[in-house]
Amino acid sequence: MAFFAISVAMLGMTVGAVWVYLRRERFESDSLSLTLTNFALATAVAMPASVMVQFCLITIISLSLTTVVSWSLLLIFMAIPYAFAGVVVSLALTRSPFPTGQVYGVDLLGASFGCLGVILLLNLLDGPTAVIASGAVCGLSAIAFAASAPSEDRQRLESRSWWRRPIPITIALMVFAILNSIAPVGMRPILVKNSFETYALGVYEKWNSYSRIVASSPTLHFPDMWSVSPALSGNTRIMQAELNIDGAASTPMSHYDGTPDSISFLQYDLTSLAYRLPGIRKSAVIGVGGGRDLMTAHFFGVPDITGVELNPIFINLLTKNPFYKNFSNVTAVPNLKLHVDDARSWFASTDEKFDLVQMSMIDTWAATGAGAFSLSENGLYTLEGWHAFFGTLNDDGIFTVSRWYSPGNIDETGRMIGLATAILLDSGVKDARPQMFVASAGKIATLVLSKKPFTPEQLRILHQTVRSLGFDVVLAPDQPPQSPLLRAITESHDRASLDHVVDETFLDLSVATDNRPFFFNQLRFLSIPRAAERFFHKTLGVGVVLGNLTASAVLIMILFISILAVIATILVPLKDAASACPLPLAVAGSLYFSLIGMGFMLAEIALLQRFSIYLGHPIYSLSVCLFSLILASGLGSLTSDRLKLDSRGKLQTWAILVVAYLVALGQILPIIFQHTTGQDRLVRIVISVAVITPLGFLLGFAFPTGMRLVEAVDRQPTPWFWGINGATGVLASVLGVMFSMALGIHVTMLLSALCYLLLIPAAFALLRMRQGIASSVPVAEFEGELPRGV
Numbered sequence: 001m002a003f004f005a006i007s008v009a010m011l012g013m014t015v016g017a018v019w020v021y022l023r024r025e026r027f028e029s030d031s032l033s034l035t036l037t038n039f040a041l042a043t044a045v046a047m048p049a050s051v052m053v054q055f056c057l058i059t060i061i062s063l064s065l066t067t068v069v070s071w072s073l074l075l076i077f078m079a080i081p082y083a084f085a086g087v088v089v090s091l092a093l094t095r096s097p098f099p100t101g102q103v104y105g106v107d108l109l110g111a112s113f114g115c116l117g118v119i120l121l122l123n124l125l126d127g128p129t130a131v132i133a134s135g136a137v138c139g140l141s142a143i144a145f146a147a148s149a150p151s152e153d154r155q156r157l158e159s160r161s162w163w164r165r166p167i168p169i170t171i172a173l174m175v176f177a178i179l180n181s182i183a184p185v186g187m188r189p190i191l192v193k194n195s196f197e198t199y200a201l202g203v204y205e206k207w208n209s210y211s212r213i214v215a216s217s218p219t220l221h222f223p224d225m226w227s228v229s230p231a232l233s234g235n236t237r238i239m240q241a242e243l244n245i246d247g248a249a250s251t252p253m254s255h256y257d258g259t260p261d262s263i264s265f266l267q268y269d270l271t272s273l274a275y276r277l278p279g280i281r282k283s284a285v286i287g288v289g290g291g292r293d294l295m296t297a298h299f300f301g302v303p304d305i306t307g308v309e310l311n312p313i314f315i316n317l318l319t320k321n322p323f324y325k326n327f328s329n330v331t332a333v334p335n336l337k338l339h340v341d342d343a344r345s346w347f348a349s350t351d352e353k354f355d356l357v358q359m360s361m362i363d364t365w366a367a368t369g370a371g372a373f374s375l376s377e378n379g380l381y382t383l384e385g386w387h388a389f390f391g392t393l394n395d396d397g398i399f400t401v402s403r404w405y406s407p408g409n410i411d412e413t414g415r416m417i418g419l420a421t422a423i424l425l426d427s428g429v430k431d432a433r434p435q436m437f438v439a440s441a442g443k444i445a446t447l448v449l450s451k452k453p454f455t456p457e458q459l460r461i462l463h464q465t466v467r468s469l470g471f472d473v474v475l476a477p478d479q480p481p482q483s484p485l486l487r488a489i490t491e492s493h494d495r496a497s498l499d500h501v502v503d504e505t506f507l508d509l510s511v512a513t514d515n516r517p518f519f520f521n522q523l524r525f526l527s528i529p530r531a532a533e534r535f536f537h538k539t540l541g542v543g544v545v546l547g548n549l550t551a552s553a554v555l556i557m558i559l560f561i562s563i564l565a566v567i568a569t570i571l572v573p574l575k576d577a578a579s580a581c582p583l584p585l586a587v588a589g590s591l592y593f594s595l596i597g598m599g600f601m602l603a604e605i606a607l608l609q610r611f612s613i614y615l616g617h618p619i620y621s622l623s624v625c626l627f628s629l630i631l632a633s634g635l636g637s638l639t640s641d642r643l644k645l646d647s648r649g650k651l652q653t654w655a656i657l658v659v660a661y662l663v664a665l666g667q668i669l670p671i672i673f674q675h676t677t678g679q680d681r682l683v684r685i686v687i688s689v690a691v692i693t694p695l696g697f698l699l700g701f702a703f704p705t706g707m708r709l710v711e712a713v714d715r716q717p718t719p720w721f722w723g724i725n726g727a728t729g730v731l732a733s734v735l736g737v738m739f740s741m742a743l744g745i746h747v748t749m750l751l752s753a754l755c756y757l758l759l760i761p762a763a764f765a766l767l768r769m770r771q772g773i774a775s776s777v778p779v780a781e782f783e784g785e786l787p788r789g790v
Contacts, residue, residue, distance in 0.1 A: 008079050021577065034157070043085045051128060068557055088141075105637040111626075133173075211245055215241055218255065224240055224252040253327065269296070270469075274356055277398060308339045310343070310617065315338055398449065401446070405440050413474065415519065418511055432492070439462075499511070517745075577718075581714065584769065589717065593724045596703060602755065632696025706721070
């Protein structure tokens with residue numbers, strides 16, 4: 001939901017600018033240094049206060065009016081600190097004695113380094129404490145503003161009560177951050193992913209930049225498994241601890257005492273089906289978690305086991321934490337190798353070959369909750385990702401994947417089966433079914449995909465295991481699926497026929513790719529009305545479509561709330577500024593700033609989604625992309641003060657460069673990713689910065705150039721244009737996600753390019769108005785009307 005946070009930040013900052021415009025008499029009469037100090041302090045205090053209020057809100061994901069109200073309240077309280085910050089930035093831009101481009105550029109430079117700083121903070125501190133620490137940083141800015149004030153203003157500040165002065169407030173926030181980080185009770189969420197949280201003292205809790213892991217104390221109970229066989233005795237009891245991820249997802253950690261009996265229950269889980277096959281001497285597990293799949297491989301006698309885990313917290317628990325290391329005893333497994341890395345990068349770079357690669361219910365924890373996965377890109381379930389995994393198998397190797405399964409609608413399994421079919425077809429196989437076996441148990445289905453057709457002995461073992469453990473066969477080389485759709489998918493002889501089969505389905509069963517990596521979203525946007533009708537007639541069922549419909553409804557709801565917020569807080573308050581503006585200027589200026597707001601945000605969303613796959617997790621994409629874009633935009637803004645786009649030729653050249661670069665990115669990024677995915681993350685980050693920075697530099701010219709063109713004609717409506725820019729940016733952040741999900745990330749990038757292409761006539765219109773003013777006003781008088789620093 002990074003797009004929602006970005007949307008709220010833009011909304012709040014724009015509201016702050018609108019506030020400055022509406023109360024301009026007050027802000028112009030007050031001391032600038034005092035006002036900046038006051039609002040920087042307000043930002044500092046509002047940040048932890050806002051999070052505290054958010055923790056008290058019940059923001060559930062459901063189809064109800066209550067959800068609309070709760071999310072509206074969430075948006076309001078999230079936006080408050082940004083509104084205060086918007087006042088600071090707006091005043092600094094409009095009232096400081098420095099050039100606009102310089103102030104704007106320095107602001108963007110600071111914001112860019114904040115994008116990197118958040119990763120450091122979240123790896124060192126828990127989430128709430130990181131927000132408090134960020135508030136303390138804002139307090140430092142208030143101290144800097146106060147130090148720059150004239151002596152009389154500093155005396156006024158020093159005469160205040162201590163709790164209204166910058167230094168005591170900043171120190172208090174620092175102390176609050178320290179206490180909150182070490183105290184077992186403090187600022188903590190009450191409701192996480194639709195579930196109330198209860199805290200037990202002494203339970204292990206650890207945060208990093210992309211997750212929060214809470215490990216419970218071990219208890220004796222029936223084994224926690226994905227799909228347990230009825231053959232397992234109901235009296236079975238084992239010691240297990242639960243490792244909770246971000247409040248909703250979890251992975252169990254079982255006690256291993258060094259004997260096979262302590263982990264023998266694992267053979268009764270459907271996810272272990274592929275280990276029954278003979279000849280498995282070397283296996284790899286994608287997503288180690290609490291170590292269950294590692295211990296499954298060990299139980300079945302695999303002598304060489306490799307685990308690849310994105311989250312270092314799990315590896316630290318298994319190998320370094322004194323209690324959980326001894327409890328799981330994973331380190332006692334011989335020839336076990338653990339790697340902390342994102343799976344795609346590791347498998348793309350390794351020279352090792354495996355007899356079996358396992359991926360069971362792994363979602364990278366990028367988003368959890370009812371249907372929220374469908375809004376999240378996931379590189380583990382794309383054609384390119386599976387090629388990386390499949391390519392590390394020996395000639396007769398096995399790739400096994402377990403996913404959710406709906407017995408009432410087995411067609412939902414079609415996306416996994418379609419992806420498996422596409423992998424085989426791309427490998428030159430003409431008939432995929434002899435190499436595919438799928439079994440189900442309850443709400444889980446396990447795919448066993450072989451690089452070669454299954455031998456009669458392998459099929460005998462798989463069928464015998466399924467029968468003896470009470471599982472069901474969904475499809476096998478000698479048993480076609482009951483579903484006509486699944487049968488048509490597996491009988492496809494080339495990619496064109498496969499695409500034709502899945503293109504005509506109600507569910508979106510198309511092969512997920514890095515361009516459309518939304519594997520978990522199976523509801524087409526054009527099918528939403530039909531799905532909603534089924535929901536209200538109670539014929540939709542409870543499968544993946546219900547979750548997708550819920551997520552889509554939330555996305556539409558966020559867009560609806562954003563539109564209302566934009567109208568209420570930006571457009572309506574600024575209508576007087578627009579009405580006083582000459583019609584030609586209003587049209588051209590509104591079009592210009594709408595297009596740059598829309599174009600910038602569409603490009604940003606597309607880059608966030610594309611680089612999320614490449615860098616392995618949304619948090620890295622968010623930080624690196626925003627750092628690169630904002631830093632480069634700041635440099636572009638600074639450069640625009642010296643290299644002015646003040647002629648048709650310069651404006652057209654700049655716009656064409658932006659369009660060409662955006663179009664080129666869509667073509668070259670897949671090539672770059674294909675050849676560098678196996679590099680270390682630091683190398684990939686450097687490559688990402690190098691690719692994004694030129695675009696950000698070019699985009700940095702747009703806003704200050706537009707402001708110069710408008711202010712040269714009439715300075716009065718500039719708040720309206722500022723508001724239009726922020727409003728379209730807010731809406732584009734949501735629309736960008738919709739476009740990417742429905743049409744692909746590449747299309748979102750092209751739409752951004754289209755915005756900048758359409759910018760040319762709007763910029764030319766503004767330039768003509770400026771030249772008309774310049775030709776009718778004496779040079780000295782005209783120059784006096786220009787804003788400072790231009």
